[in-house]
Amino acid sequence: MALTALDIYKLLPKTNCGECGQPTCLAFAMQLASGKASIDLCPPASVEAKEKLSAAAAPPLPKVTVGTGEREVVLGDETVLFRHEKTFYHPTAIAVSASDDLPDAGFASRLAAIRRLSFERVGQRISVDLVALRCGSGDADRYARAAAAALDATGLPLVLLAPAGPLAAAVRAVAPSRPLLAPSPEDLVPGAKLAAENTLPLRVRARGIDGLSVALSAARAAGAASLVVDPSPVTPREAVDFATNLRRLAILSRNRDLAYPSAFDLGGFPDPFLAAALLVPKYGSLLVLDSADPAELLPLLTLRQNLFTDPQRPIQVEPGVYPIGAPNESSPVLVTTNFSLTYFTVRGDAEAAKVPAHLLISDCEGMSVLTAWAAGRFTGESISKMLAECGIERTVTHRTLVLPGMVARLSGRIEELSGWRVLVGPQESSALPSYLRRLPPGAFLPVHG
Amino acid sequence: MTLPAGPGGTPVTVGGQNALPLLPEGEHPNAPAVGMEVRTGPQELPPALSGAIGPFAGDPAGMARKCAGDWGARFLFLSLAGCHPDAGGQSVSEGAAVVREVLSATPAPVIVGGCGDEEVDARLFPAVAEAAHRPVFLSYAEEKNYRLVAGAALAYGHGVVSWSPIDINMAKQMNLLLADLGFPPDRVVIDPLTGGLGYGMEYTYSIVERIRLAGLSGDAALARPVLCHLGDAWKAREATDASEASWGDVVARGQRWEETTGLACLAAGADLLVCRHPASVARLSGAAWR
Numbered sequence A: 001m002a003l004t005a006l007d008i009y010k011l012l013p014k015t016n017c018g019e020c021g022q023p024t025c026l027a028f029a030m031q032l033a034s035g036k037a038s039i040d041l042c043p044p045a046s047v048e049a050k051e052k053l054s055a056a057a058a059p060p061l062p063k064v065t066v067g068t069g070e071r072e073v074v075l076g077d078e079t080v081l082f083r084h085e086k087t088f089y090h091p092t093a094i095a096v097s098a099s100d101d102l103p104d105a106g107f108a109s110r111l112a113a114i115r116r117l118s119f120e121r122v123g124q125r126i127s128v129d130l131v132a133l134r135c136g137s138g139d140a141d142r143y144a145r146a147a148a149a150a151l152d153a154t155g156l157p158l159v160l161l162a163p164a165g166p167l168a169a170a171v172r173a174v175a176p177s178r179p180l181l182a183p184s185p186e187d188l189v190p191g192a193k194l195a196a197e198n199t200l201p202l203r204v205r206a207r208g209i210d211g212l213s214v215a216l217s218a219a220r221a222a223g224a225a226s227l228v229v230d231p232s233p234v235t236p237r238e239a240v241d242f243a244t245n246l247r248r249l250a251i252l253s254r255n256r257d258l259a260y261p262s263a264f265d266l267g268g269f270p271d272p273f274l275a276a277a278l279l280v281p282k283y284g285s286l287l288v289l290d291s292a293d294p295a296e297l298l299p300l301l302t303l304r305q306n307l308f309t310d311p312q313r314p315i316q317v318e319p320g321v322y323p324i325g326a327p328n329e330s331s332p333v334l335v336t337t338n339f340s341l342t343y344f345t346v347r348g349d350a351e352a353a354k355v356p357a358h359l360l361i362s363d364c365e366g367m368s369v370l371t372a373w374a375a376g377r378f379t380g381e382s383i384s385k386m387l388a389e390c391g392i393e394r395t396v397t398h399r400t401l402v403l404p405g406m407v408a409r410l411s412g413r414i415e416e417l418s419g420w421r422v423l424v425g426p427q428e429s430s431a432l433p434s435y436l437r438r439l440p441p442g443a444f445l446p447v448h449g
Numbered sequence B: 001m002t003l004p005a006g007p008g009g010t011p012v013t014v015g016g017q018n019a020l021p022l023l024p025e026g027e028h029p030n031a032p033a034v035g036m037e038v039r040t041g042p043q044e045l046p047p048a049l050s051g052a053i054g055p056f057a058g059d060p061a062g063m064a065r066k067c068a069g070d071w072g073a074r075f076l077f078l079s080l081a082g083c084h085p086d087a088g089g090q091s092v093s094e095g096a097a098v099v100r101e102v103l104s105a106t107p108a109p110v111i112v113g114g115c116g117d118e119e120v121d122a123r124l125f126p127a128v129a130e131a132a133h134r135p136v137f138l139s140y141a142e143e144k145n146y147r148l149v150a151g152a153a154l155a156y157g158h159g160v161v162s163w164s165p166i167d168i169n170m171a172k173q174m175n176l177l178l179a180d181l182g183f184p185p186d187r188v189v190i191d192p193l194t195g196g197l198g199y200g201m202e203y204t205y206s207i208v209e210r211i212r213l214a215g216l217s218g219d220a221a222l223a224r225p226v227l228c229h230l231g232d233a234w235k236a237r238e239a240t241d242a243s244e245a246s247w248g249d250v251v252a253r254g255q256r257w258e259e260t261t262g263l264a265c266l267a268a269g270a271d272l273l274v275c276r277h278p279a280s281v282a283r284l285s286g287a288a289w290r
Helices: A006-010 A025-035 A047-057 A104-115 A142-153 A164-177 A185-197 A208-221 A236-251 A274-277 A294-307 A338-354 A370-376 A380-389 A405-418 A429-438 B047-056 B062-070 B092-103 B118-131 B148-155 B168-180 B201-216 B230-235 B250-268 B279-283
Strands: A063-066 A074-077 A094-098 A118-121 A124-127 A130-134 A157-164 A180-183 A201-206 A225-231 A263-265 A286-289 A319-326 A332-338 A355-362 A400-403 A421-424 B033-039 B074-078 B108-114 B135-143 B160-161 B188-191 B226-227 B271-273
Touching: A006 A025, A006 A047, A063 A094, A074 A104, A094 A104, A094 A294, A094 B250, A104 A142, A104 A236, A104 A400, A118 A225, A118 A294, A124 B135, A130 A142, A142 A157, A142 A164, A142 A208, A142 B168, A157 A164, A157 A286, A157 B168, A164 A180, A164 A185, A180 A185, A180 B092, A180 B250, A185 A201, A185 A208, A201 A208, A201 A332, A208 A225, A236 A274, A274 A286, A274 B250, A294 B201, A294 B250, A319 A338, A332 A338, A332 A370, A338 A355, A380 A400, A380 A405, A400 A405, A429 B226, B033 B062, B033 B279, B047 B062, B047 B250, B062 B092, B062 B135, B062 B279, B074 B092, B074 B279, B092 B108, B092 B118, B108 B230, B118 B135, B118 B148, B135 B188, B148 B160, B160 B168, B188 B226, B201 B250, B230 B271, B250 B271, B271 B279
Parallel strands: A094 A130, A094 A286, A130 A157, A157 A180, A180 A201, A201 A225, A225 A263, A263 A286, A332 A355, A332 A400, A400 A421, B033 B074, B033 B271, B074 B108, B108 B135, B135 B160, B160 B188, B226 B271
Antiparallel strands: A063 A074, A118 A124, A319 A355
């Protein structure tokens, strides 16, 4: 368990020397406890205190990296069991498999298909992270060539799933790209030695938590240090159970012997999609899938994008003018805030109305309408400023704004400052369809000036 | 908590667990249950749904029989959307007649949803409560209308779905308000508002998880089964747009979109799922283990 401020205070010199920048040792202890400061700022601290505090500050689930540079994938390094407690930091990495026994043309088109599994959603790019290379050929040279080709064609880091011989050949070909070595369980020790010699990450696969416990000792004895674990479940239910237990052992029990990111090879699994959709929320750090069907990967990557956002930081939409349908110069103009949920809801309801419109998204630091109004971020001034600056006055010939009903009280100020006429819309976005359909066309006639 | 069935039907009992979902620990006397939506009124169905349920447009009783019979839905969510003024505006008595028709067509448990128009629903719920000749659940009671909905349900022995907009405090408050009216807690289901995948699903995920954790740690007002209606999954462009070839087949994609939304809800702790695609019933039931 993490140390409390009082536990930490007992380890400090208690001289209130101020070298750390805090007035007292207790104040510094509180900073340390909340992770806002590091023990390095306290030169007089004893060696013992430094050791204890850096051990306590290490993440309960260690970080393992695969790949290098921009494509580096980080596994593990999580601190909580539930995202609402803080956040999940490192999204479940998704690898799609290719097998080296495909004919050359088929292998190339498989790699191209994997590379295409990359989508733009709400201003972010969400993509498959790795290529998992299966050794179907059993031929070391062929496997090594396939590894080099996969790296070259996709630029993605590799998971090398192979027996020791082909694995060693592939490592010679692509070691600088920092692949994850995933030897067959019977080749664990040679695989672990290979990982140790090349300082590469290693996947240890064994049956269940007990099996892993034994296999991990062997891997560590062979010198492998950067490890991920696959408890090889046979059903989705077992997969969730194993993944949860591993994460709890790391975070609640601080069991260093089993605290490793989890990896699941779902190839040959009875229902790989279902297992994957459950393992994204439930503690899978790396998933290997045989499907390269975008109809499956887009929902999985979206699920991951959703769950790995920071729940304490509202997701914001880029402020600006968004078209609903194909609006023209006399289409209604609506305004709301840039909290993503507010935006999605209003956009969905406005689209349901089938009335083309311009939707102004005002910069409110990701707050909803009422919150933004209460915080002074959604005001007569800010809305008038947006009307004048966002370009809408050049797009439409009328000057009529539909305002969320919750902030009807802003109407007067907006009319006064902007010269626009304000129509008070419904209190709830869900009433927008009927509201928009009933707006008289005369409401948006051109202004003469 | 039990959704009652008609003669010869199988009631749906959920809740009673004392541990987190999906795990082989604690007691889970009841598995989560997957039901299907039956909707009145005109509908514009996305490609993935039109093939599957399109033939039942305008035939709620036939759809109900199909859902509960061939498709394996354990309960039905009858949405009286057709009573909305913008959806053709079936009258309140027509809406009530549909409820009777559906209840006669199948003995499966039924939750009856309003049309979403405040003024119409205020007349619709009492009419439905009176017309239903066996116990149903009314969906939904919210802060604005709970006296009316809960009153109608109490008078005729029905249950209610207690709705709040992705807000755990509001979810709790609603249940306290219902308790103040003397509403029996074993006839209340929480609907926390389910965002579709990609469009706010993560908020629902965390609210459901928090409701469940609070309930398990002794907060009686939150110790209720949770219902997630997956309808919003079908509002996502990703679930319905056939024009993006790089997104894969729109029929498979739509199904996966709903399924993924549902699986996340199950992982968070939902007890009742309402889906729209027949294939989702079997798919989601695959993860609805005890």
